[in-house]
Amino acid sequence: MSTTQKITLAKGLNMGLRKAMEDDPKVLVMGEDVGKLGGVFRITDGLQKDFGEDRVIDSPLAESGIVGTAVGMALRGYRPVVEIQFDGFVYPAYDQIVCQVAKMTFRSQGKAKMPMVIRIPFGGGIGAVEHHSESPEAQFAHTPGLKVVACSNPIDGYWMIQQAIAHDDPVIFLEPKRQYHADKAELDESATPDPLFASRTVRAGSDATLLAYGPTVKTALKAAEAAATEGKNLEVIDLRTLSPLDMAPVFESVRRTGRAVVVHEAHVNLGMGAELSARITEECFYSLEAPVLRVGGFDTPYPPSRIEEEWLPDLDRVLDAVDRSMEF
Amino acid sequence: MSDPGGFGPDLVEVFGPSQQDGGPELVQLLTPEGERVHHDEFDHDFSAEELRGFHRDMVLTRRIDTEATALQRHGELGIWAQLLGQEAAQIGAGRALRPQDYVFPTYREHGVAYCRGIDPLDLLGLFRGVDQGAWDPKDNNFGLYTIVIGAQVLHATGYAMGMQRDGVVGTGDPDRDAAVIAHFGDGASSQGDVNEGFIFAASYNAPVVFFCQNNQWAISEPIERQTRIPLYQRALGFGFPGVRVDGNDVLATYAVTQAALQRARDGQGPTLVEAYTYRMGAHTTTDDPTRYRMSDDLEHWKLKDPIARLEVYMRRNGLVDDQYFADLKAEADELGHHLREGCKALPDPQPMSVFDHVYTEMTDELAAQRDGYRAYLDSFEGAGH
Numbered sequence: 001m002s003t004t005q006k007i008t009l010a011k012g013l014n015m016g017l018r019k020a021m022e023d024d025p026k027v028l029v030m031g032e033d034v035g036k037l038g039g040v041f042r043i044t045d046g047l048q049k050d051f052g053e054d055r056v057i058d059s060p061l062a063e064s065g066i067v068g069t070a071v072g073m074a075l076r077g078y079r080p081v082v083e084i085q086f087d088g089f090v091y092p093a094y095d096q097i098v099c100q101v102a103k104m105t106f107r108s109q110g111k112a113k114m115p116m117v118i119r120i121p122f123g124g125g126i127g128a129v130e131h132h133s134e135s136p137e138a139q140f141a142h143t144p145g146l147k148v149v150a151c152s153n154p155i156d157g158y159w160m161i162q163q164a165i166a167h168d169d170p171v172i173f174l175e176p177k178r179q180y181h182a183d184k185a186e187l188d189e190s191a192t193p194d195p196l197f198a199s200r201t202v203r204a205g206s207d208a209t210l211l212a213y214g215p216t217v218k219t220a221l222k223a224a225e226a227a228a229t230e231g232k233n234l235e236v237i238d239l240r241t242l243s244p245l246d247m248a249p250v251f252e253s254v255r256r257t258g259r260a261v262v263v264h265e266a267h268v269n270l271g272m273g274a275e276l277s278a279r280i281t282e283e284c285f286y287s288l289e290a291p292v293l294r295v296g297g298f299d300t301p302y303p304p305s306r307i308e309e310e311w312l313p314d315l316d317r318v319l320d321a322v323d324r325s326m327e328f
Numbered sequence: 329m330s331d332p333g334g335f336g337p338d339l340v341e342v343f344g345p346s347q348q349d350g351g352p353e354l355v356q357l358l359t360p361e362g363e364r365v366h367h368d369e370f371d372h373d374f375s376a377e378e379l380r381g382f383h384r385d386m387v388l389t390r391r392i393d394t395e396a397t398a399l400q401r402h403g404e405l406g407i408w409a410q411l412l413g414q415e416a417a418q419i420g421a422g423r424a425l426r427p428q429d430y431v432f433p434t435y436r437e438h439g440v441a442y443c444r445g446i447d448p449l450d451l452l453g454l455f456r457g458v459d460q461g462a463w464d465p466k467d468n469n470f471g472l473y474t475i476v477i478g479a480q481v482l483h484a485t486g487y488a489m490g491m492q493r494d495g496v497v498g499t500g501d502p503d504r505d506a507a508v509i510a511h512f513g514d515g516a517s518s519q520g521d522v523n524e525g526f527i528f529a530a531s532y533n534a535p536v537v538f539f540c541q542n543n544q545w546a547i548s549e550p551i552e553r554q555t556r557i558p559l560y561q562r563a564l565g566f567g568f569p570g571v572r573v574d575g576n577d578v579l580a581t582y583a584v585t586q587a588a589l590q591r592a593r594d595g596q597g598p599t600l601v602e603a604y605t606y607r608m609g610a611h612t613t614t615d616d617p618t619r620y621r622m623s624d625d626l627e628h629w630k631l632k633d634p635i636a637r638l639e640v641y642m643r644r645n646g647l648v649d650d651q652y653f654a655d656l657k658a659e660a661d662e663l664g665h666h667l668r669e670g671c672k673a674l675p676d677p678q679p680m681s682v683f684d685h686v687y688t689e690m691t692d693e694l695a696a697q698r699d700g701y702r703a704y705l706d707s708f709e710g711a712g713h
Contacts, residue, residue, distance in 0.1 A: 075483065244691040245693065
């Protein structure tokens with residue numbers, strides 16, 4: 001008998017972490033304030049109480065230290081799940097992630113594996129101070145050896161975190177912090193989840209394809225609803241995986257619609273949209289009715305929070321891009 | 329630049345002539361003249377067999393270094409990181425290990441690798457450019473060489489935290505209790521990762537020995553550029569003991585490292601061992617030390633040679649005869665032959681292999697890139713790969 005319950009993204013991630021820890025005693029959670037406090041966003045709420053301090057580890061305040069020691073624990077046979085408190089704080093660990101975590105399997109020719117998940121709350125829209133609202137995904141997707149995924153909703157949060165933990169390659173796991181406590185969805189724990197490294201069409205349409213992930217999936221869906229009132233039928237794809245990219249559904253969609261608009265919060269210059277645009281152009285050149293357009297954060301540092309809603313891609317800027325695509 | 333003074337010792341006191349031999353805190357069991365001296369805390373009885381073993385290990389390690397340096401000069405290696413002068417520090421540390429202990433090396437730990445049973449030929453692949461570490465870390469509990477300075481110190485600390493969780497620390501069972509040794513140098517002591525490793529190990533009381541070979545030089549930068557106190561004293565600030573040992577004295581290095589490892593295995597936490605030594609050679613074969621250091625220093629340290637002093641002691645005490653040295657020379661020659669011939673025979677990797685092991689299973693997008701490259705190669709007339 002399957003039971004369902006309505007959960008937030010924060011709850012889904014918490015339940016997923018708990019399930020992964022129950023299923024595999026080698027799974028460890030580590031980070032700043034993940035213990036008694038349950039993390040600054042409460043994603044690890046209650047885990048230390050139930051699994052103990054040896055498995056839910058409050059770390060000293062040093063991100064390189066967190067990831068670097070997690071490398072050692074992974075070499076010892078553990079599956080560390082590391083929490084980086086905020087996106088902008090991942091950079092002290094950047095060297096360990098890019099030079100060690102990403103390259104260990106290659107360097108050792110498969111003799112040493114790095115089954116590690118690095119959870120990063122990412123994106124803006126919460127009125128935070130500097131360094132708390134960034135979108136660093138392209139920096140990791142650019143690095144061979146890492147896999148990069150982004151969840152967008154509570155149900156994916158529950159399943160994707162478990163799949164990432166069970167995966168044998170290191171996974172950068174991006175969580176849209178703005179969505180943590182926003183919307184609820186019905187979770188059926190007996191359902192069969194989609195594969196981790198698969199994109200998903202979340203709204204069918206025929207006039208243009210919106211490509212989004214993480215926090216902008218919601219933005220894209222809202223834009224599609226608004227466009228529908230004007231008689232435009234937009235398809236929305238939640239990419240879910242950024243490295244590797246799952247392009248087959250994207251190509252199939254763009255061949256039908258002839259138009260694609262990528263929406264992400266990260267800076268447009270050399271962002272995921274650039275790669276998506278290149279791949280779509282290479283593969284769907286004769287199907288395209290317009291160039292692939294990108295809507296994203298401007299190529300500036302993240303702004304003070306009083307103007308962040310102007311800076312972040314919103315419904316109107318997405319629709320403007322759709323209009324430009326349609327009118328091309 | 330004038331020394332500010334006023335607080336603590338000035339640089340002359342810390343690094344001046346009186347400290348050139350390591351200062352009064354230096355743990356020593358065998359003087360540069362080959363005199364056996366005693367130490368209240370770290371003394372140890374060595375059998376004649378153990379002493380000959382240390383000597384043999386150091387001679388063979390030096391031969392590995394000499395051969396590899398020559399191979400680089402002959403164009404067979406792209407680069408080689410020399411250890412000349414650091415044989416005692418590495419053999420003393422390497423022989424103090426038990427099989428269940430785990431080593432995180434830098435790229436210069438050829439002597440420790442040899443102690444762990446790694447075929448010295450396997451060390452050459454990285455420097456020849458045919459691989460990035462040929463051995464399986466799990467086979468000998470010896471990690472891959474790490475190029476980024478200090479990064480492995482955190483890995484060592486995390487590995488030690490894993491040991492704590494596996495219940496192999498402080499059980500009292502000598503075949504079970506284990507520890508980790510993290511190798512690094514004086515230059516690395518300035519890295520954030522090394523200092524974070526100290527903090528994590530202290531915070532969790534992790535069973536790790538931080539083994540710093542202070543060879544006085546980080547490429548061209550002298551130790552005074554890295555620290556204003558003797559490195560071993562830094563441990564106090566992190567909350568665990570630090571010891572300075574004569575890194576050219578294999579007996580003292582063995583005794584101190586063994587004690588520090590046992591302390592870790594017993595669950596008493598980390599120790600910093602500063603092995604005070606000297607880089608007799610260049611940083612690597614690309615380096616030119618004549619540009620930045622005085623030949624007087626080198627002459628001073630030649631008198632402290634780690635192999636010579638043990639040889640003097642063993643000869644004086646009748647522990648070795650001519651046959652011993654003849655046998656050892658034959659063994660070293662055989663090792664040299666193995667390295668020379670083996671190095672030239674190391675196969676180049678196949679270009680297509682670059683796509684393997686980026687991930688545990690090749691992704692579809694990488695497979696597509698590989699297939700595209702293969703098709704490109706096949707497009708050449710007579711492509712016969």
